[in-house]
Amino acid sequence: MDRAGLMAGAVVSMWENLQILIAAPVFNAQLLINGLTVGAIFALAGYGLALVWGVTNVKNLAQGDFVMMGGYIAYELGKHGVHPIAALIPTAAFMFAFGWVVYRLVIRRVIQLDLFTSLLATFGLAIVVQQSLNLVFGPDVRTVNSGLGEIKMFGGMVEVTEIRLVAFGLCVLLAAGMVLFMKKSRMGQAIRATAQDARAARVLGVNTDRVYALTFSLNAAICGAAGVLIAMIWVIQPFYGIAYSVRAFVIVTAAGLGNLTAVIVTALGLGVIEQYSGFVLGAQFQQATIVGLLLAILIWRQVVLMRQRKALQ
Amino acid sequence: MKGITINSARLGAAVAAALVLAGPVAAGDDTITLGSAISITGKYSQEGKNASDGYNLTVKMINERGGIKINGKTYKLAIKYYDDESTPARTAQLLERLISQDGIKYMLGPYASGPTKAAAPVVEKYKIPMVEAEGASRSLFTQGYRYLFAALSTSEQYLAPAIHLAAELAQKEGKKPSDLKIAMAFENDPFSQDIRAGVEEDAKKLGMKIVVDDKLPRDLSDMSATLTKVKALKPDIIFVSGHTKGAATATRQMHEMGVNAPMVAMTHCESANLTGKFAGAAEGILCPTQWAETLKYKDDLYGSAMGFNTLFKKTYPEYNIVPYQAAQGAAAVEIWADAFRRAQSFDSEKLRDALAATDMETFYGHIKFSPAGNNIAKPMVLRQIQGGKYVVVAPSKYASDPVVFPRKPTN
Numbered sequence: 248m249d250r251a252g253l254m255a256g257a258v259v260s261m262w263e264n265l266q267i268l269i270a271a272p273v274f275n276a277q278l279l280i281n282g283l284t285v286g287a288i289f290a291l292a293g294y295g296l297a298l299v300w301g302v303t304n305v306k307n308l309a310q311g312d313f314v315m316m317g318g319y320i321a322y323e324l325g326k327h328g329v330h331p332i333a334a335l336i337p338t339a340a341f342m343f344a345f346g347w348v349v350y351r352l353v354i355r356r357v358i359q360l361d362l363f364t365s366l367l368a369t370f371g372l373a374i375v376v377q378q379s380l381n382l383v384f385g386p387d388v389r390t391v392n393s394g395l396g397e398i399k400m401f402g403g404m405v406e407v408t409e410i411r412l413v414a415f416g417l418c419v420l421l422a423a424g425m426v427l428f429m430k431k432s433r434m435g436q437a438i439r440a441t442a443q444d445a446r447a448a449r450v451l452g453v454n455t456d457r458v459y460a461l462t463f464s465l466n467a468a469i470c471g472a473a474g475v476l477i478a479m480i481w482v483i484q485p486f487y488g489i490a491y492s493v494r495a496f497v498i499v500t501a502a503g504l505g506n507l508t509a510v511i512v513t514a515l516g517l518g519v520i521e522q523y524s525g526f527v528l529g530a531q532f533q534q535a536t537i538v539g540l541l542l543a544i545l546i547w548r549q550v551v552l553m554r555q556r557k558a559l560q
Numbered sequence: 561m562k563g564i565t566i567n568s569a570r571l572g573a574a575v576a577a578a579l580v581l582a583g584p585v586a587a588g589d590d591t592i593t594l595g596s597a598i599s600i601t602g603k604y605s606q607e608g609k610n611a612s613d614g615y616n617l618t619v620k621m622i623n624e625r626g627g628i629k630i631n632g633k634t635y636k637l638a639i640k641y642y643d644d645e646s647t648p649a650r651t652a653q654l655l656e657r658l659i660s661q662d663g664i665k666y667m668l669g670p671y672a673s674g675p676t677k678a679a680a681p682v683v684e685k686y687k688i689p690m691v692e693a694e695g696a697s698r699s700l701f702t703q704g705y706r707y708l709f710a711a712l713s714t715s716e717q718y719l720a721p722a723i724h725l726a727a728e729l730a731q732k733e734g735k736k737p738s739d740l741k742i743a744m745a746f747e748n749d750p751f752s753q754d755i756r757a758g759v760e761e762d763a764k765k766l767g768m769k770i771v772v773d774d775k776l777p778r779d780l781s782d783m784s785a786t787l788t789k790v791k792a793l794k795p796d797i798i799f800v801s802g803h804t805k806g807a808a809t810a811t812r813q814m815h816e817m818g819v820n821a822p823m824v825a826m827t828h829c830e831s832a833n834l835t836g837k838f839a840g841a842a843e844g845i846l847c848p849t850q851w852a853e854t855l856k857y858k859d860d861l862y863g864s865a866m867g868f869n870t871l872f873k874k875t876y877p878e879y880n881i882v883p884y885q886a887a888q889g890a891a892a893v894e895i896w897a898d899a900f901r902r903a904q905s906f907d908s909e910k911l912r913d914a915l916a917a918t919d920m921e922t923f924y925g926h927i928k929f930s931p932a933g934n935n936i937a938k939p940m941v942l943r944q945i946q947g948g949k950y951v952v953v954a955p956s957k958y959a960s961d962p963v964v965f966p967r968k969p970t971n
């Protein structure tokens with residue numbers, strides 16, 4: 248079979264898959280629900296990254312590894328009889344403390360340095376987290392059982408696990424909580440002030456070092472919560488974090504910093520696009536589609552920027 | 561005292577050198593020494609131990625029965641081992657050493673396809689025959705190697721028996737095999753793609769239509785998009801192979817999404833602990849295996865597959881179940897013994913030709929090599945999860961129970 252024949256075969260099967268969706272729209276519902284429910288979890292990791300990036304200007308490459316770590320904490324607590332949904336709070340608390348320690352030990356020292364140093368530092372952090380999880384829990388794929396059942400819709404054509412819907416609801420609650428915290432609390436205001444202009448904030452009496460520490464810890468806690476949900480819906484493995492780091496970066500790059508609504512919309516869209524590309528193109532193209540989209544967004548941004556520069560000249 | 565040690569060491573070296581020069585027998589006048597660089601430490605240490613325990617048991621059994629008679633004289637068997645640390649580069653180095661320094665002229669394989677791939681060119685260079693039992697990759701037998709022989713079934717045969725079983729069942733129901741639709745999801749790695757190639761080839765031969773053909777990523781955590789497609793297209797057979805995570809994710813998500821087909825076959829059922837973790841959801845899944853102790857294979861040395869099983873557990877009480885790697889290893893030594901008996905010679909070329917002409921029944925299955933050196937006589941065996949246990953259902957000649965078809969998962 249020559250390459251052209253294979254290509255033609257791939258195009259035919261793509262076309263056939265598209266026709267299924269048109270002929271039997273009910274399968275769109277399955278893809279949409281699956282996509283939106285995991286997209287909500289991606290939104291958590293994406294928002295955490297946007298927060299840290301916007302406030303401290305550190306691009307945290309260990310984002311996905313924090314997610315995995317959260318999953319493993321829930322797994323460990325589960326072995327001691329803690330229900331995974333109840334494990335959300337202790338996991339987030341532990342990850343908050345972990346984030347604080349990491350900030351004190353590593354992030355604080357690289358925050359004022361150039362981009363390359365902070366990237367290297369968080370990359371190293373990612374490796375340490377991965378290998379530690381591997382040492383403690385081993386390389387096997389793990390899941391945490393929520394004990395919930397499935398819901399059948401459209402006469403059994405669409406089946407969704409209840410945990411997905413519960414996770415979606417929890418994500419909405421967490422996001423709402425974050426918005427309230429950032430808008431109403433003194434600390435939230437301080438974080439936003441530091442993000443706008445750290446120097447001015449310092450002059451006006453904001454302890455920016457504490458703001459940085461809190462932001463980083465908050466992000467770790469959010470990631471940890473996302474990890475608990477991932478462990479119940481999908482699987483966790485010490486080296487699977489990178490997939491979540493990539494997704495978080497795609498979301499933040501596309502949505503921009505400091506815009507929660509855009510982050511949520513992009514994350515939900517990402518979840519849905521992954522499902523559709525898996526259905527139409529095949530599982531082998533799911534990740535490629537995401538990276539391809541990121542590339543397209545970056546090129547488009549560049550074009551827009553160039554136009555603006557021309558207008559300024 | 562010191563002087564004596566040096567002298568005896570020198571003497572030993574001289575004797576060893578003389579023996580190497582003399583040719584056939586390396587370790588003593590009445591001993592045939594086989595060589596193997598195998599994983600004693602490193603990531604395959606457990607599997608390496610399984611395999612070498614199998615090697616050792618057959619050596620012990622043959623020696624207890626008086627050894628091998630060649631030209632009227634009986635010889636005992638022995639094995640010289642080195643630890644390849646589970647790394648292919650080390651395997652190749654140690655084979656060089658076994659051949660050129662230790663004068664070993666009869667090899668047994670290392671553990672896993674990677675080290676075997678590294679070992680094959682070395683034995684080929686020195687024209688030393690090697691019987692391996694632990695490297696299943698198809699690519700080992702496409703290189704034109706003359707001195708490599710494998711006791712086990714190669715990877716492309718792993719899931720192919722399920723296709724033939726499906727064709728058989730379809731004919732019983734009055735359907736044509738070419739009416740059957742197949743959905744498959746294989747990981748994008750050489751091993752799983754080998755398995756996929758075997759499935760594709762047999763599906764084409766029988767005229768079956770492949771309606772889903774997805775490649776799973778290495779960091780697989782979600783198959784829901786693929787499974788939605790499967791649900792829409794209602795195939796007759798679902799094939800999945802993606803190591804442990806593939807079996808676990810597929811079983812779990814098929815259950816969650818209510819996806820099913822009359823026949824579901826996947827690899828790595830045991831390592832994913834399907835019967836333990838997904839008891840109801842895994843019911844009726846077909847899993848291939850190289851060997852099972854319940855098979856009706858027979859030979860003189862062990863009696864039967866069950867005979868090997870019992871004796872192995874008695875000899876090595878640390879095992880709760882007998883791993884198939886041990887059975888394969890034990891069979892490899894039987895193949896060597898058979899070749900010596902038929903060749904009545906210590907000449908590598910004559911032994912190679914004797915190995916190539918092997919046609920024997922063992923407790924591990926029938927052994928007969930293709931010109932490429934892989935065993936074409938032993939089929940992969942399919943077991944089905946029935947009531948939380950693995951029972952052999954195909955090929956029908958060896959089946960202990962009938963297959964449950966169509967598959968019905970329980971909740």
